[in-house]
Amino acid sequence: MINTNTDSELTYLLPENRVNVFEAMLTQLEGESSNLGVQSYGISLTTLEDVFMKVGADHTQELNNHQDLSLEDDSLPKPIYTSGIRLIKNQCSAMFLKKYKAIQRSWMLWIIHLCLPPLFVILIMAPSRIIGINDLPAMPLTLDKYHDPVTLVESGDDLGGYYDSFKKLIQWKNHNVTDGAIISDMIRLTRDTPNLVYKHYIVGASFNSNVIQVPKYNVIMKWPTINVWFNNDPYHSPATALSLALSAVFRKIKSCSDCDIQFTNDPFPFSDETQVNQIVKGESRGQQLAVYLTCAFAFTSCFYTMFLIKENTCKSRHLQFVAGVKIYVFWIMNFLCDFATYLVICLLTLITLVSFQEDGYKTVEDLSRFLVILLYFGWAFFPMVYIAAYFFDVPANGFARMSAICYCAGVLAFDIIKIMKMDAFNLKRVTDPLHYIMLLIPHYSLASGISESFVTFSYQKMCDVLFDRCAQVGLNKHDCLRNMTKKIVDICGSPGGNYYKWDSPGIARNILFSIIVGFALFCILFLIEYDTVTRLVQRIIFKFRPRYPIENTDEDSDVTEERRRIRDMTTAELTTTYDLAVKDLTKYYKKFLAVNGLCLGVKRYECFGLLGANGAGKTTTFKMMTGDETMTYGEGWIKGYRLRTEMRQVHRVIGYCPQFDALLDDMTARETIVMFSLIKGFLPSDANYLAERLSQDLDFEAHLDKQVKQMSGGNKRKLSTAIALIGDPSILFFDEPTSGMDPATKHFFRGAVCKIRDKGKCIVLTSHALEECEALCTRLAIMVNGNFKCLGSVQHLKNKFAKGCTFSIKIKKDASDVSTRTIESYIEENLPTANLREKHEDLLTYSISNSDVAWSKMFGVLEEGRRSINEIEDYSLGQGSLEQVFLSFTKKQNS
Numbered sequence: 001m002i003n004t005n006t007d008s009e010l011t012y013l014l015p016e017n018r019v020n021v022f023e024a025m026l027t028q029l030e031g032e033s034s035n036l037g038v039q040s041y042g043i044s045l046t047t048l049e050d051v052f053m054k055v056g057a058d059h060t061q062e063l064n065n066h067q068d069l070s071l072e073d074d075s076l077p078k079p080i081y082t083s084g085i086r087l088i089k090n091q092c093s094a095m096f097l098k099k100y101k102a103i104q105r106s107w108m109l110w111i112i113h114l115c116l117p118p119l120f121v122i123l124i125m126a127p128s129r130i131i132g133i134n135d136l137p138a139m140p141l142t143l144d145k146y147h148d149p150v151t152l153v154e155s156g157d158d159l160g161g162y163y164d165s166f167k168k169l170i171q172w173k174n175h176n177v178t179d180g181a182i183i184s185d186m187i188r189l190t191r192d193t194p195n196l197v198y199k200h201y202i203v204g205a206s207f208n209s210n211v212i213q214v215p216k217y218n219v220i221m222k223w224p225t226i227n228v229w230f231n232n233d234p235y236h237s238p239a240t241a242l243s244l245a246l247s248a249v250f251r252k253i254k255s256c257s258d259c260d261i262q263f264t265n266d267p268f269p270f271s272d273e274t275q276v277n278q279i280v281k282g283e284s285r286g287q288q289l290a291v292y293l294t295c296a297f298a299f300t301s302c303f304y305t306m307f308l309i310k311e312n313t314c315k316s317r318h319l320q321f322v323a324g325v326k327i328y329v330f331w332i333m334n335f336l337c338d339f340a341t342y343l344v345i346c347l348l349t350l351i352t353l354v355s356f357q358e359d360g361y362k363t364v365e366d367l368s369r370f371l372v373i374l375l376y377f378g379w380a381f382f383p384m385v386y387i388a389a390y391f392f393d394v395p396a397n398g399f400a401r402m403s404a405i406c407y408c409a410g411v412l413a414f415d416i417i418k419i420m421k422m423d424a425f426n427l428k429r430v431t432d433p434l435h436y437i438m439l440l441i442p443h444y445s446l447a448s449g450i451s452e453s454f455v456t457f458s459y460q461k462m463c464d465v466l467f468d469r470c471a472q473v474g475l476n477k478h479d480c481l482r483n484m485t486k487k488i489v490d491i492c493g494s495p496g497g498n499y500y501k502w503d504s505p506g507i508a509r510n511i512l513f514s515i516i517v518g519f520a521l522f523c524i525l526f527l528i529e530y531d532t533v534t535r536l537v538q539r540i541i542f543k544f545r546p547r548y549p550i551e552n553t554d555e556d557s558d559v560t561e562e563r564r565r566i567r568d569m570t571t572a573e574l575t576t577t578y579d580l581a582v583k584d585l586t587k588y589y590k591k592f593l594a595v596n597g598l599c600l601g602v603k604r605y606e607c608f609g610l611l612g613a614n615g616a617g618k619t620t621t622f623k624m625m626t627g628d629e630t631m632t633y634g635e636g637w638i639k640g641y642r643l644r645t646e647m648r649q650v651h652r653v654i655g656y657c658p659q660f661d662a663l664l665d666d667m668t669a670r671e672t673i674v675m676f677s678l679i680k681g682f683l684p685s686d687a688n689y690l691a692e693r694l695s696q697d698l699d700f701e702a703h704l705d706k707q708v709k710q711m712s713g714g715n716k717r718k719l720s721t722a723i724a725l726i727g728d729p730s731i732l733f734f735d736e737p738t739s740g741m742d743p744a745t746k747h748f749f750r751g752a753v754c755k756i757r758d759k760g761k762c763i764v765l766t767s768h769a770l771e772e773c774e775a776l777c778t779r780l781a782i783m784v785n786g787n788f789k790c791l792g793s794v795q796h797l798k799n800k801f802a803k804g805c806t807f808s809i810k811i812k813k814d815a816s817d818v819s820t821r822t823i824e825s826y827i828e829e830n831l832p833t834a835n836l837r838e839k840h841e842d843l844l845t846y847s848i849s850n851s852d853v854a855w856s857k858m859f860g861v862l863e864e865g866r867r868s869i870n871e872i873e874d875y876s877l878g879q880g881s882l883e884q885v886f887l888s889f890t891k892k893q894n895s
């Protein structure tokens with residue numbers, strides 16, 4: 001029965017029960033080989049996997065069902081939208097689905113993200129209200145505001161009874177009063193209990209008489225004297241001590257035991273000049289809000305990098321591009337979805353601000369101005385964080401570092417420049433250009449915008465108050481300003497209230513700079529995405545430090561022949577003959593040569609296998625073919641599209657299953673397939689049906705609604721394979737597709753790949769499972785240190801490199817040692833080149849390294865042995881394995 005049939009090779013399954021006719025059949029084949037055009041042939045034994053599939057697998061029945069649902073079934077839906085606006089709409093839906101699911105699945109994180117700026121507003125509003133430029137409040141001068149105050153009084157020569165009045169006053173006010181000698185007591189107390197003194201001994205008084213001379217009457221008289229004492233620490237203690245003494249005198253003179261004088265410290269309002277200075281120095285709530293909000297938005301903005309870094313490092317983004325998502329659709333949708341969530345943050349921040357009814361942040365005009373600042377900031381920072389995502393591999397790391405950078409470039413730089421702007425430093429010549437340069441940084445522009453806008457607001461408010469005061473005394477604006485300082489004339493003299501003016505304080509510069517920066521960064525982003533920058537940089541690097549492939553001297557003749565054939569063909573010939581062609585494909589990672597001048601052409605109906613030890617360069621070759629890496633040297637074409645310049649078109653015709661599952665953890669398997677199907681242009685209903693069909697066919701139906709992070713490694717692999725199969729691509733790249741799959745699914749997968757290949761597709765795969773390559777590949781190459789070491793069909797390589805064969809003889813259970821020796825002698829006599837490799841109780845294994853012994857002869861000897869020696873129960877005979885070929889080459893691979 002014919003097992004496989006390719007252009008150059010036929011594989012038959014031979015029934016074991018007809019082993020007696022093998023000798024005659026093979027003799028005839030060997031005799032007729034030149035007439036039949038048979039170059040060589042070989043015999044392989046059934047693999048253990050085949051045995052497993054036949055006798056052991058629980059899935060046998062299921063697999064039979066699978067065969068009916070084969071992937072090459074033409075009833076599978078096809079992409080409807082292959083171009084135009086409908087395809088773009090479809091891809092937009094896919095991008096929206098991805099973002100929506102990401103938010104839905106990590107909602108806790110998103111709530112924290114959304115609430116961060118409003119939370120900052122709440123946390124800073126209360127303290128900043130106190131520190132602001134409000135006039136200082138009035139403060140009564142009493143002992144009440146001190147904790148358990150003790151008043152020390154000393155009665156000396158008290159002439160007027162003031163001592164008594166003072167003591168009673170303190171007691172009347174319910175405070176402690178102690179008699180003593182003030183100086184000695186204070187020295188003693190300060191030495192013994194200094195903390196007690198500082199905390200509780202606020203004021204004191206001593207009452208004495210002084211002898212004074214009254215010059216007018218020329219008499220000397222005694223005069224009552226009150227000395228008040230105060231603790232140096234509290235700010236208002238001198239005035240409080242004095243006020244108590246005066247009250248005591250008042251009470252004494254008035255002979256009133258429940259009288260008191262209330263003293264209050266009520267400062268004058270800040271002068272206009274002071275207010276201006278405070279605004280300029282940033283000692284205002286609005287200014288502090290600018291700093292803190294920039295701090296909050298530094299964290300908020302950098303949060304957006306996390307998803308992108310994740311998408312980047314798991315290679316899901318690359319896979320989406322391979323699936324055909326348009327770059328502008330990807331980024332515009334990304335921006336729109338992110339901006340929508342950012343608008344929610346802005347809205348929540350505005351609502352929080354309104355609830356505080358803070359001057360400058362309460363009217364519709366104030367808030368719309370604030371919203372404008374946030375909007376231009378959003379426009380500039382999004383492309384900045386998108387570009388920054390390229391530089392990080394770990395999301396949390398990227399977030400932390402970016403937040404620190406944005407904090408330094410925004411808040412810290414804003415504070416430093418504000419300090420440098422102070423008149424005392426005289427650095428205006430430096431700070432002005434520095435300010436302009438820093439406006440290019442979105443976070444600095446945000447801090448400066450909020451601050452400038454508040455300064456304008458404060459100036460306007462201050463000038464309005466000033467002009468009102470002048471109007472009350474009949475002065476017009478002009479006369480009002482005549483007596484004011486230059487600074488105030490400068491501020492209030494020009495028409496005020498224009499927030500959007502160019503000069504400081506105005507936010508026109510901030511808006512313009514941010515809009516330009518946003519455009520510039522988006523351009524850079526698209527230049528990076530369209531590989532323009534990479535190609536330019538590589539061209540420049542190549543010009544100064546060209547890197548060519550290195551001539552390989554110990555190359556096999558088949559590899560040399562393939563190279564010659566590819567090099568001799570014109571581009572037109574290559575693209576018409578082969579679906580995939582590469583000429584001198586070379587990749588250097590800095591100085592390390594990972595892939596060295598590969599030449600290869602793969603046609604329709606071919607499954608080409610890339611074998612090699614770890615680090616041989618297989619994945620790098622795949623990456624260059626799928627656009628994940630650029631080639632250092634060489635050329636390549638897929639379906640006529642040039643790899644260097646037409647990767648977008650290439651992506652439309654290929655399916656790619658990468659080595660590591662490029663899947664987004666939070667999405668379910670169904671959502672993932674639906675997303676990729678939508679990208680490829682399927683109707684949403686078809687996408688859902690496809691998810692179910694592919695999951696049935698690849699046997700992960702039960703896991704279809706599990707999130708990827710909850711799936712096992714093997715099922716993730718199946719999902720990656722399913723993604724590669726979506727949309728019936730002409731060329732399929734499978735990088736170790738079956739690693740981690742169970743044997744039953746592996747078997748099914750191989751069946752599916754064979755069917756896909758037989759439909760006229762071209763398949764390229766790498767695998768470490770040699771039996772898989774043997775089963776699937778029509779041709780294969782073994783790679784060592786970036787070079788092809790051999791190339792050809794499995795049989796061709798076995799015939800060429802795995803010379804000889806092995807055979808095993810199974811001995812009956814009750815056979816004696818004598819019988820075993822008889823069998824050994826028989827083999828020695830008839831197949832003298834055979835070496836006994838292993839000898840077990842009931843099994844003898846021989847190997848023949850001499851390939852000159854014909855298969856028919858070997859079968860003849862073994863069949864004759866079975867007939868003549870009763871103790872031989874069975875035998876098997878087969879060619880050297882692909883593993884032998886593989887090992888003979890790969891032992892040269894550099895570790």
Ligand SMILES: Nc1ncnc2c1ncn2[C@@H]1O[C@H](COP(=O)(O)OP(=O)(O)OP(=O)(O)O)[C@@H](O)[C@H]1O
Nearest residue numbers: 589592594612613614615616617618619620621659
């Ligand atoms: N981004 C990179 N930078 C530097 N060297 C790299 C990079 N990627 C791969 N290499 C190196 O290139 C060589 C080929 O790597 P590649 O991943 O292509 O091997 P492979 O044949 O696919 O191996 P495996 O079977 O283990 O997947 C290795 O030595 C690897 O260390």
